[in-house]
Amino acid sequence: MKRSGVAPAQNPAIARTIRFPSKLREKIAADAERCGRSFGGQVIALLRRHYGADVDIAMSPKEILALADASLENVSTADLNVRKA
Numbered sequence: 001m002k003r004s005g006v007a008p009a010q011n012p013a014i015a016r017t018i019r020f021p022s023k024l025r026e027k028i029a030a031d032a033e034r035c036g037r038s039f040g041g042q043v044i045a046l047l048r049r050h051y052g053a054d055v056d057i058a059m060s061p062k063e064i065l066a067l068a069d070a071s072l073e074n075v076s077t078a079d080l081n082v083r084k085a
Contacts, residue, residue: 028043
């Protein structure tokens with residue numbers, strides 16, 4: 001079977017890591033604070049303004065589970081018990 005020289009199309013919904021130079025990061029962070037947003041929220045707002053509403057940043061499942069785990073850190077075992085009806 002002959003292989004073509006064209007790479008398969010990538011899924012456009014896959015999040016990628018973006019590294020900002022420190023000066024640009026400082027400018028975005030200052031602008032985010034001025035607008036009452038987080039750094040990530042400001043980056044999304046900038047991308048949406050330029051590219052439209054289709055821009056979003058998705059966390060990895062590992063990051064989501066870490067946040068969920070951390071949110072339960074100060075909850076007692078009694079409060080975690082869910083009674084079945």
